[in-house]
Amino acid sequence: MSDSTATTAAALDARQLGRIGWPGVADDWAALFAAHPQARPARVIEQHRTGYVVAEGPGEGYGVESLPDWARPAGYRAGRTDPTERPGVGDWLLVEGTGASAKAVALLPRHSAIKRAAAGEHYKQQLIAANIDTAFVVSGLDGDFNPRRIERYLLLVHGGGVQPVIVLTKADVAGAATIEDARDALADVVEDVEIVVVNAREAASVAQLDRWLGPGRTAVLVGSSGAGKSTLTNTLLGIERMKTASVRENDSRGRHTTTHRALIPLPQGGCLIDTPGMRELKPTGEEAVADTFADVEALAAQCRFRDCSHEAEPGCAVRAAIESGELDPQRLANYRKLAVEVAGAAGRLATRQQQKADSKPGGRPSGRRPDGRGGRR
Known part of the structure; x- marks a missing residue:
């Protein structure tokens, strides 16, 4: 990807955008920029029931509630568009206007997306995060450690076209023998996947992750509640931004201190998406x-x-x-x-x-979304 790609969009501040993971204008984005010459790229950093918070750099974001049907959050007058084709945290939108008049006009195609099958009787997918370069699969070196669950995370991450890195936390309370045993248990699980052992409270230890967090890069933290994701985020930021809580001693389970997904710019130049702990990891059927x-x-x-x-x-x-x-x-x-x-x-x-194909009236093609993909309006 390169900002040299032809575009008639408003001038881009690539340096500011790079702080929130901007990869440059991809070839399959150029037509959308040309179709909306007054629009600016903005990244979804938070998703709420009635709208989104987007940002054009590492500063404060702003709300976008003027949304066409294809962009409305799935829980709010969702229409017929598949929920995973609606914007989610990590997606890039083209936005026109400012302040209360800000309006989303297009969703830029994703280069990667981590999803899981949603719980329930009917088949649905849930988008975890979009446009991710690296997924840190976080597991504590305590009762949270479970190679079988890590395999499930790797299945979803690989299925989304994302590079996984296993991060074993709580090295400060685990002895050398425990760390070695964990590495041995993962020897078969993580062929060609890097393992990093950290004390999530110590900046020098967490700095091992910096090579995946440079400008234009986006990482996501996935793992169980209590694994140390929020502590990792705080240490990477150098401030206590995310709430943390102790785990139960009997089973090392944590409480959900992260209640929603959020994209956070980092001092290292890239950005990080912290996610709530996931106890159910159902494949979507798109994995290999x-x-x-x-x-x-x-x-x-x-x-x-x-x-x-x-x-x-x-x-x-x-x-x-x-x-x-x-x-x-x-x-x-x-x-x-x-x-x-x-x-x-x-x-x-x-x-x-x-079923979706059969439901199209008279066999007519469905309406097209602004990004060129299908979906009735």
């Missing part, structure tokens, strides 16, 4: 299990039979790896479980998409 379980997939490719179920078949490379200690049987179990969940979600997604 092979991205998170490349080791299991590679072993399966060596089995004698193409349709090997990895149970009792002769020549099963997966069972041989388990018997030799090369593969953790719990990793295989989670691979199977998540593969079934992803396949089920993919089926529900396909059904939902077909």
